[in-house]
Amino acid sequence: MTRPRPETHALSTGHEVAVPLETEAEATALVVTADAERVGERLPDGLSPVRVAPGRAAVTLLSVEYERLGDxxxxxxxxxxVLLAATPASGARVPELGVLGNGLGGYVATLPVTTEPARALGEEIWGYPKRxxxxxxxxxxxxxxxxxxxERGHALTLDAPCRPRIRWTVATESYTGDGSPERQPLRLAGAFGVRPFGGSYSLGRHPLAERLRDLSLGRVxxxxxxxxxxxxxxxxxLSL
Known part of the structure; x- marks a missing residue:
């Protein structure tokens, strides 16, 4: 299988990046349950929530620290x-632990970042909802x-174990867009860690926290x- 030829993109900030974009990163995430009907209402046509129990879907709260981007x-x-676990197929139920392989993929509901170039990178190339x-x-x-x-206040706090030790490669996808959703291929290769029922989260008083409360988030x-x-x-x- 041949690798796609890189394409260079010029951003509004003056930066140039090649896609596929290779990065080095550290990440932690909590996969939590949520109301399946409410998750489904946030997804565009063509995607269905991944169900982990009757009436419950999965949502990933993801924290990433990028150490290198491209060259x-x-x-x-x-x-x-905030990633809503989703599938292009009809949303069938899967075992609770079966959702873990897609814990770092899904429909991207929101993606706050710490710099303006990072916002431009995700928004202008992939359509990610960054701010x-x-x-x-x-x-x-x-x-x-x-x-x-x-400036509107505290949104949330995540606390997660961070002990990646198992070497592994994971291929998954993210999804963006409303009327005409797209899929982006993701590949992660490095050290992973998984702890069932580990970690905790707390929500503040902020518009993002209120949107998460509306999903009826539950246990980790x-x-x-x-x-x-x-x-x-x-x-x-998405159709391709």
Whole structure:
């Protein structure tokens, strides 16, 4: 299988990046349950929620610290994402632990980042719903704490174990867009960690926190950790 030829994109910030974009990143995530009907209402036509129990779907709260982007195309940055676990097929139920392989993919509902070049990168190339915000990541005693907010206040805090030890490669997809959704191929290769029912989260008083409350978030299914190479390819229409 041949690799796609890189395409160079010029951003409004003056940066140039090649796609597929190869990055080095550390990430932690919590996969939590949510109301399946409400998750389905947030998804565009063509996508269905991944169900983990009767009436319950999965949502990933994702924290990422990018250490390198391409050939140092721009400065490193931090990112937080809300990803709704979804499938292009009719939303069949899967075992609760069966959703873990897609914990780092899904429909991207929001993606706050810490720099303007990072916002332009995701929005202008892939259509990710990015905005500049405060994403503070701190490590202590094998755990990673992520606090997210902006001038409107504190949105949420994640606390997750951060001990990636198992070498693995994962291929998954993210989805963006409303009327004509697209899929972006993702490939992660490096050290992973999984802890069932590990980690915790708390919501603040912020518009993002209220949107998450509206999903009726529930218990943590698992905590994920990753440290390695993350590649994102060019987006394609969902129908292809």
């Amino acid at each position: 140092d195309a721009m400065a490193p940055y931090e990112e937080f994402g 500049v915000a405060d994403v503070s990541i701190t490590d202590r005693g094998g755990r990673r704490r992520t606090a997210v907010g902006d 299914l698992c905590a994920l950790a990753f440290d390695g190479r993350f590649v994102i390819g060019r987006g394609r229409p």
